[in-house]
Amino acid sequence: MGLIDGISIQLSQMALVLALSPLLTGLVRKLKARLLLRQGPPLLQPYRDLIRLARKEAVVAESASWLFRIIPYIVFATTWVAAALVPTFATGLLFSWSADLIAIIALLGSARFFLALAGMDVGTSFGGIGSSREAMIATLAEPALIMIVFTLALIAGSTQLSNVAGFMLSTGVGLRVSLGMALIALIIVAIAENGRIPVDNPATHLELTMVHEAMVLEYSGRHLALIEFSSSLKLLLYTALIACVFVPWGLAPAGAPLHVHLIGVVIFAAKLGVAGLMLAVFETMIAKMRVFRVADFLGAAFMLGFLGTLLRFVSRSL
Amino acid sequence: MVALPPIVANLWCVAALLVIGAAAVAIGKRNWARWLVYGCSLTVSAVSCTIAVAHLIAAPAAGSEIVLPLGLPWIGANFRIDVLAAFFLAVIDLGAVAASLYGLGYGRHESAPERVLPFFPVFLAGMNMVILAADAFTFLFAWEFMSLASWALVMTHHRDEENRRAGYVYIVMASLGTLALLLAFGLMAGPDGGYTFAAMRAHGTPPGLAGLVLAFALLGTGSKAGLVPLHVWLPLAHPAAPSHVSALMSGVMTKVAIYGFIRITFDLLGPVSWWWSVPVLLAGVVTATLGVLSALMQNDLKRALAYSTIENIGLIFVALGLAFAFQGNGMKAAAALAMTAALFHVLNHSLFKSLLFFGAGAVLNATGERRMEKLGGLQNRMPATGLLFLIGSVAISALPPLNGFASEWLMLQAILLSPDLPQWALKLLIPAVGAMLALATALAAACFVRAFGISFLGRPRSAAASDAHEVDRLSIAAMAMLAVLCLLAGVLPAFVIDALAPVVQAVTGTRMPVQTVAWLSIVPIAESRSSYNGLLVFFFIVSSASIAAFAIHRLASDRLRRAPAWDCGFPDGSPVTQYTADSFAQPLRRVFGGFAFRAREEVHMPPPGDGSPARLTVTMHDLVWEFIYEPIARxxxxxxxxxxxxxxxxxxxxxxxVFGVLVFLLLVLASWG
Structure with a gap:
C-alpha cells in the first residue's frame, strides 16, 4: 500500500468520524423520541447546536482557573485521536501502529481524567458530584475494558485493532464462548462510558441524577460545543469498536481499490444506523438505575471480561 | 577522570558526601549552610550520576571492582559497579540531584536546619553505598546506615507526637528488615562463610534453601520497599520527613530495596525457578490494590502520595514476578519484556513520585497545610506548581502520552504473553493479576483526580489557601526538571528501553529487540502483535487540539466573559458547599471500602424540631494493623x-x-553429635 493511500485513508477516517458523530447522536435522539410517540428534534439538530454554541461567547466562572479553558480542547483532541485509530470503513489506517487498543482506551482515560478535573475546577457542589461519580464509574469500567481487550488480544494474537479486525474477518474464528462474553461486557462498558441509560441519562436535567452533565454544567459557548462534540465522538468510537471487532464485514482491507472503500463507508453508515436503533430501543425499554447499583452492573462486565480471559488462558479453543 | 575506574570515582563521591555531612554538623545553624550542603550534594550527585550513566551506556561486560581494607578483616570491603548497579545508581543520583536542587529553595523554610543538613548528604551516601556494595557485610552495613540516616531525617520535627510514633514504627520495621536480610545472606554464604557476592554467585545456593532465601529477601527488601503487610511504617514515616526527604525516601530509597531484591534473586541466588513468581505476584498485586485504595481514602496530601508509592511498588513486584515466571520456564524474550517493564517503572516512579512530593512540599510551604480539606483554588495562586503537579498526576495515573503509561503498557503486554506458560497455577493466577493491575491503574487515576482536584482546583477552603503564594524559582526548577523528564520518557520510550537493554541482558540473559528504529515505536515482540508510539500520539494530540482551537477561534467566536458560577442557578458563596476529599471518595468507599477497610457510615439525625445539625460518621479500620501488628505487639x-x-x-x-541453661546447652551439643 502506498503512502499516499495510507494518508488519504487516515485523513478521510478522521474527517468521517467528525462528520458522522453528531448524526449518530441526532439519530438516537430522533429514534428515542419516535419510540415515545414524540416528534423529536430533526436529525441534523446536533450540527446546528454545535454551530450555535461555537458562535456564542463563552461564559467562564470567576473562580475557574486557566485549566478550565484548556480542558475542552484536550478532551476533544484525545477523543478525536482515539476515534481516528478505530477502523470504521477500512483496516489500512496509516497510523494504526502508533497506538494499540490499550493505548486507545488510555487515551479515552486521559479525556475522562481531564473532564473530571474540569468538573472540580469551579468549586461547585454539582461539579464535584459529577466528577466523583464519574471517577467511580471509570474505575469499574476501565478494568472491565482491559479484560475485554485481553480476551480479544488472546484470541487474535494482537492488540493492534487493525490486526484484530483482520483476524476476525478471516474464516478461522468461529463462535467462541469467550467472544460472546467479551461482546456482552463491551456493550455494558460502552453504555456506561457514554453515560447512557441505565447508568446515566444524557437528557436529564434533574441535578441529583446527573453524572456527565453535572461535570460539564459550568461550560458554555465554544467550550460546551467541544465537549458535546467529544461525547458524540466517543459514542461513535464505541459503536465503531464493537462493529469492527464483532461485525467486521464490509471493512475494506488494506490495499483494496477505491470502490471497496466507498462501499465500506456505506456499510459503516448502515452499521451506525442499526446500532443507533438498538441503543434507542434499549434506552426506551429500561429505567435508569440508582448510582450505587451501577457498581453491580459494571461488576458483571468485569467478571465477564475476566472469565473470558481466564477461558483463553485455560484453553485455546474456547 | 579518564584514568579513574568508575568504582573508585563513585566511592570518592560517597566519601565527599560523607565529608559534607560531617561538615554540616559544625555549620548546620548558619544561614549559608544550606547553600553549601545542598550545592555540594547537587554537584557530587550530578558527577556520580554522570559516571553511572556513562557506565550504563558503555556497558562493559565485566564490572569495575575494588576491595578496601575495611569491614570484616578476612574479606575486606568489596565494592563493585556493574550495569545493574549503574542503572540503579543513575536513578538514585538523579533523584538526589533533583532533591538537592529543591532543597536549595525549600530548605529556607526549614525551622530546624541543623537536624536536616548533616543527615541529608549522609543519607545519599548510604543509598549509594548499598548499590556499590559487593559483599554481605558491606551491603548490610550500608543498608543500616541508610536506614538510620533516613530515620534521623524522619525525626527532624521530633516534638510532634505523630512524628515520634512514625520514627518508632520505622526503626522497628527497618531492624526487622535488616534481620531478614542478614539471615538471607547467611543462608547464601553457606557454612564456609563465603560472604562476598562473587563467592555466593560462584558456589550457588542449594535448591532446598532457595525458597527460604527468597522468603527472607522478600521480607527484608519488602519491608523497605513497602510490600503489604510490611508497609505500615511507610505512610507514617515518608510524610513525616521534610518534603525533599520524603521525595527521596519514596521515590528513591524504595528503589534501593528493589535493587536489593533483584540483586539477591536474579544475580546471587542462581537459576530462577518458576514458582518464585507465585509469592512475588501475590504480594505485588495485593500491595498494588490495597495501596491505591488506601491512598484514595487519605485526606493528608503527603500520606496519599506515600500510599501511592506502595501501589507502584506493588506494580514493580508484579512485573518482577512475571519475569520470574517467564525466566523459570525459559521464555527468554518474555522475561526480558517483563524485566524491562519493571526497570522502566522503577525509573518512572522515581521521577514522578519525587515531582509529586516536591509539589506537596511547595503546597506545604505556601499554606502550611497538608490536609486537602483546607486547600483548594491553588491553581490560581500557584500556577507553576499546579501545572507541574498536574503533569506528575497524569504521569502516575498511567495516561498517555506520559511515561507512566509506557511502563504499564509494557507490563500489560507481558501479561498477554503468559498463556504460553505451562504451569496451571500461573495460568489461573496471572489473569487475576492482570485484572487487579487494571483495577489498580484505574483507581490510581481516580486517586490523582482527587488529590489534584481537591488541592489545586475549586475555591480556597481556608484563609491559608487563599493567601498562598508561588514558591521560589529553585523549587520550581527542580519540579520542572522532573516534569520534562517525565514527558521525555513518555514520548521517547524507545530510547529508555534501549538504554535498559544491557541491564536486562545482564539480569535475564537476553534483551528486548532494538527499539530505536522505524519511527521510534516501541514494539515488544513483533509489530503485528502490538506497538505504541508515544511521540506520534503526543504529536497527534497537540496538533488536533491546535486545529480545533484555531478553527473555533477563527471561524466561530473567541469572546470570553467572566461571570459568577452558574451552579444550576443557585450559586452558594461559601466554599464549604464544595465537594471535599471525603465526599469525593465516598462512592468508591461504598464500592470497595466495605471489603477493604470495613468502612461503615452512620447517620445521626436530630429528632424532629431540634435545630442541631445531622452528622455523618464514617468508621474505617486498618485491617493489616489490627490483625497482624496489634496481636504481635500484645x-x-x-x-x-x-x-x-x-x-x-x-x-x-x-x-x-544458669546451671539449668548450661545443662540444656550441653545436652543440645551432645545430641547434635
Missing part, C-alpha cells in the same frame, strides 16, 4: 511482663537458672 508485651519477673529473683534462683 504478645510481645505479655511476654515482657512475664519475663520481667526474672529481674527480681534471689541469687539462689539465678544460679540454678
Amino acid at each position: 504478645l510481645v508485651n505479655a511476654l515482657a511482663v512475664r519475663l520481667n519477673h526474672l529481674q527480681f529473683l534471689t541469687i539462689r534462683r539465678y544460679l540454678s537458672l
Whole structure:
C-alpha cells in the first residue's frame, strides 16, 4: 500500500468520524423520541447546536482557573485521536501502529481524567458530584475494558485493532464462548462510558441524577460545543469498536481499490444506523438505575471480561 | 577522570558526601549552610550520576571492582559497579540531584536546619553505598546506615507526637528488615562463610534453601520497599520527613530495596525457578490494590502520595514476578519484556513520585497545610506548581502520552504473553493479576483526580489557601526538571528501553529487540502483535487540539466573559458547599471500602424540631494493623511482663537458672553429635 493511500485513508477516517458523530447522536435522539410517540428534534439538530454554541461567547466562572479553558480542547483532541485509530470503513489506517487498543482506551482515560478535573475546577457542589461519580464509574469500567481487550488480544494474537479486525474477518474464528462474553461486557462498558441509560441519562436535567452533565454544567459557548462534540465522538468510537471487532464485514482491507472503500463507508453508515436503533430501543425499554447499583452492573462486565480471559488462558479453543 | 575506574570515582563521591555531612554538623545553624550542603550534594550527585550513566551506556561486560581494607578483616570491603548497579545508581543520583536542587529553595523554610543538613548528604551516601556494595557485610552495613540516616531525617520535627510514633514504627520495621536480610545472606554464604557476592554467585545456593532465601529477601527488601503487610511504617514515616526527604525516601530509597531484591534473586541466588513468581505476584498485586485504595481514602496530601508509592511498588513486584515466571520456564524474550517493564517503572516512579512530593512540599510551604480539606483554588495562586503537579498526576495515573503509561503498557503486554506458560497455577493466577493491575491503574487515576482536584482546583477552603503564594524559582526548577523528564520518557520510550537493554541482558540473559528504529515505536515482540508510539500520539494530540482551537477561534467566536458560577442557578458563596476529599471518595468507599477497610457510615439525625445539625460518621479500620501488628505487639508485651519477673529473683534462683541453661546447652551439643 502506498503512502499516499495510507494518508488519504487516515485523513478521510478522521474527517468521517467528525462528520458522522453528531448524526449518530441526532439519530438516537430522533429514534428515542419516535419510540415515545414524540416528534423529536430533526436529525441534523446536533450540527446546528454545535454551530450555535461555537458562535456564542463563552461564559467562564470567576473562580475557574486557566485549566478550565484548556480542558475542552484536550478532551476533544484525545477523543478525536482515539476515534481516528478505530477502523470504521477500512483496516489500512496509516497510523494504526502508533497506538494499540490499550493505548486507545488510555487515551479515552486521559479525556475522562481531564473532564473530571474540569468538573472540580469551579468549586461547585454539582461539579464535584459529577466528577466523583464519574471517577467511580471509570474505575469499574476501565478494568472491565482491559479484560475485554485481553480476551480479544488472546484470541487474535494482537492488540493492534487493525490486526484484530483482520483476524476476525478471516474464516478461522468461529463462535467462541469467550467472544460472546467479551461482546456482552463491551456493550455494558460502552453504555456506561457514554453515560447512557441505565447508568446515566444524557437528557436529564434533574441535578441529583446527573453524572456527565453535572461535570460539564459550568461550560458554555465554544467550550460546551467541544465537549458535546467529544461525547458524540466517543459514542461513535464505541459503536465503531464493537462493529469492527464483532461485525467486521464490509471493512475494506488494506490495499483494496477505491470502490471497496466507498462501499465500506456505506456499510459503516448502515452499521451506525442499526446500532443507533438498538441503543434507542434499549434506552426506551429500561429505567435508569440508582448510582450505587451501577457498581453491580459494571461488576458483571468485569467478571465477564475476566472469565473470558481466564477461558483463553485455560484453553485455546474456547 | 579518564584514568579513574568508575568504582573508585563513585566511592570518592560517597566519601565527599560523607565529608559534607560531617561538615554540616559544625555549620548546620548558619544561614549559608544550606547553600553549601545542598550545592555540594547537587554537584557530587550530578558527577556520580554522570559516571553511572556513562557506565550504563558503555556497558562493559565485566564490572569495575575494588576491595578496601575495611569491614570484616578476612574479606575486606568489596565494592563493585556493574550495569545493574549503574542503572540503579543513575536513578538514585538523579533523584538526589533533583532533591538537592529543591532543597536549595525549600530548605529556607526549614525551622530546624541543623537536624536536616548533616543527615541529608549522609543519607545519599548510604543509598549509594548499598548499590556499590559487593559483599554481605558491606551491603548490610550500608543498608543500616541508610536506614538510620533516613530515620534521623524522619525525626527532624521530633516534638510532634505523630512524628515520634512514625520514627518508632520505622526503626522497628527497618531492624526487622535488616534481620531478614542478614539471615538471607547467611543462608547464601553457606557454612564456609563465603560472604562476598562473587563467592555466593560462584558456589550457588542449594535448591532446598532457595525458597527460604527468597522468603527472607522478600521480607527484608519488602519491608523497605513497602510490600503489604510490611508497609505500615511507610505512610507514617515518608510524610513525616521534610518534603525533599520524603521525595527521596519514596521515590528513591524504595528503589534501593528493589535493587536489593533483584540483586539477591536474579544475580546471587542462581537459576530462577518458576514458582518464585507465585509469592512475588501475590504480594505485588495485593500491595498494588490495597495501596491505591488506601491512598484514595487519605485526606493528608503527603500520606496519599506515600500510599501511592506502595501501589507502584506493588506494580514493580508484579512485573518482577512475571519475569520470574517467564525466566523459570525459559521464555527468554518474555522475561526480558517483563524485566524491562519493571526497570522502566522503577525509573518512572522515581521521577514522578519525587515531582509529586516536591509539589506537596511547595503546597506545604505556601499554606502550611497538608490536609486537602483546607486547600483548594491553588491553581490560581500557584500556577507553576499546579501545572507541574498536574503533569506528575497524569504521569502516575498511567495516561498517555506520559511515561507512566509506557511502563504499564509494557507490563500489560507481558501479561498477554503468559498463556504460553505451562504451569496451571500461573495460568489461573496471572489473569487475576492482570485484572487487579487494571483495577489498580484505574483507581490510581481516580486517586490523582482527587488529590489534584481537591488541592489545586475549586475555591480556597481556608484563609491559608487563599493567601498562598508561588514558591521560589529553585523549587520550581527542580519540579520542572522532573516534569520534562517525565514527558521525555513518555514520548521517547524507545530510547529508555534501549538504554535498559544491557541491564536486562545482564539480569535475564537476553534483551528486548532494538527499539530505536522505524519511527521510534516501541514494539515488544513483533509489530503485528502490538506497538505504541508515544511521540506520534503526543504529536497527534497537540496538533488536533491546535486545529480545533484555531478553527473555533477563527471561524466561530473567541469572546470570553467572566461571570459568577452558574451552579444550576443557585450559586452558594461559601466554599464549604464544595465537594471535599471525603465526599469525593465516598462512592468508591461504598464500592470497595466495605471489603477493604470495613468502612461503615452512620447517620445521626436530630429528632424532629431540634435545630442541631445531622452528622455523618464514617468508621474505617486498618485491617493489616489490627490483625497482624496489634496481636504481635500484645504478645510481645505479655511476654515482657512475664519475663520481667526474672529481674527480681534471689541469687539462689539465678544460679540454678544458669546451671539449668548450661545443662540444656550441653545436652543440645551432645545430641547434635
